[in-house]
Amino acid sequence: MKQFFLALVLALCGLQAFAIDKAPAFEDPVQQARYERLSRELRCLVCRSETIADSNAQLATDLRRQLRELMAAGKSDQEIMKYMTDRYGDYVLYKPPVSPRTWLLWAAPALLVIGGGIAAAIVISRKSKLSDTDPADPGLGDT
Amino acid sequence: MLKYLVPIGLFAALVGFLYFGLGRDKQTLPSPLIGKSAPVFELTRLEDPAKTFSNAELAGKPYVLNVWGTWCVGCRQEHGALLEIARRGEVPIVGLNWNDDREAALGWLQQLGNPYAVTAFDGEGRAAIDWGVYGAPETFLVGANGTVIKKHIAPLTVEIWEQEFVPLLPQAKAGSP
Numbered sequence: 001m002k003q004f005f006l007a008l009v010l011a012l013c014g015l016q017a018f019a020i021d022k023a024p025a026f027e028d029p030v031q032q033a034r035y036e037r038l039s040r041e042l043r044c045l046v047c048r049s050e051t052i053a054d055s056n057a058q059l060a061t062d063l064r065r066q067l068r069e070l071m072a073a074g075k076s077d078q079e080i081m082k083y084m085t086d087r088y089g090d091y092v093l094y095k096p097p098v099s100p101r102t103w104l105l106w107a108a109p110a111l112l113v114i115g116g117g118i119a120a121a122i123v124i125s126r127k128s129k130l131s132d133t134d135p136a137d138p139g140l141g142d143t
Numbered sequence: 144m145l146k147y148l149v150p151i152g153l154f155a156a157l158v159g160f161l162y163f164g165l166g167r168d169k170q171t172l173p174s175p176l177i178g179k180s181a182p183v184f185e186l187t188r189l190e191d192p193a194k195t196f197s198n199a200e201l202a203g204k205p206y207v208l209n210v211w212g213t214w215c216v217g218c219r220q221e222h223g224a225l226l227e228i229a230r231r232g233e234v235p236i237v238g239l240n241w242n243d244d245r246e247a248a249l250g251w252l253q254q255l256g257n258p259y260a261v262t263a264f265d266g267e268g269r270a271a272i273d274w275g276v277y278g279a280p281e282t283f284l285v286g287a288n289g290t291v292i293k294k295h296i297a298p299l300t301v302e303i304w305e306q307e308f309v310p311l312l313p314q315a316k317a318g319s320p
Contacts, residue, residue: 059278062269062271085175087176087275088172088175
């Protein structure tokens with residue numbers, strides 16, 4: 001059984017492997033991992049909801065080639081991201097940077113939780129102060 | 144009173160967000176190139192792989208850069224407008240043939256007419272990446288001082304040309320931003 005699960009995990013890991021290029025881009029596994037990570041951080045601008053790691057569009061293929069070349073030229077992650085945003089703007093980043101234009105987007109989950117929490121607290125405290133006026137409901141106090 | 148104001152206020156805010164979301168153009172991305180100097184490319188000419196063309200040769204003159212490909216439906220759609228704009232001769236149009244096949248592109252120009260003063264062949268899409276091109280047809284207006292003044296994404300029409308490009312031509316010719 002244990003072996004079965006191990007095999008299953010390994011099989012699923014296999015699915016995660018980089019399949020869009022015909023061959024691994026770099027022989028060095030560290031560089032290859034970096035290449036895979038960076039290509040998942042860049043958006044394919046034709047297909048919008050895909051990263052260049054997922055897309056078969058010609059533009060994504062060209063951008064992956066560009067990424068490989070920049071890495072081979074020894075550019076840092078920051079330099080590569082700047083190269084991309086200089087040409088395509090922040091939209092090319094799959095994870096938008098926190099900026100005056102995007103703070104609401106980033107803050108939205110926290111704001112919703114806080115707002116919901118406040119609303120729930122108000123409703124609960126109000127309801128708990130109400131006296132039980134429903135004659136059909138014996139209430140907990142009578143049992 | 145507050146009991147009614149809060150949900151109505153929230154509803155109004157939601158309607159506001161949705162309304163403005165509807166009206167927004169989410170397809171066209173703003174170009175970070177506007178106001179910056181145009182990326183320089185040196186590519187082979189479409190009609191002759193032995194000859195090169197660089198947009199640096201156009202320094203001091205305004206020009207339009209039109210990105211196209213024979214695989215691009217919108218490019219066929221806008222071709223008539225490009226021919227008309229070229230006929231008016233207000234500003235030369237430089238073609239950037241993007242990720243295309245040389246023979247097919249030459250055939251296209253022969254069949255539909257050639258609006259381009261010169262066409263550069265970007266078979267590997269490298270110049271296109273420098274220009275932040277993501278979907279043909281894209282049209283740029285570059286001023287005499289070499290700065291990118293405007294970018295239009297989607298097929299060009301004579302109306303769009305007259306409304307959005309022609310008013311910018313004096314600025315493009317003067318070269319001041």
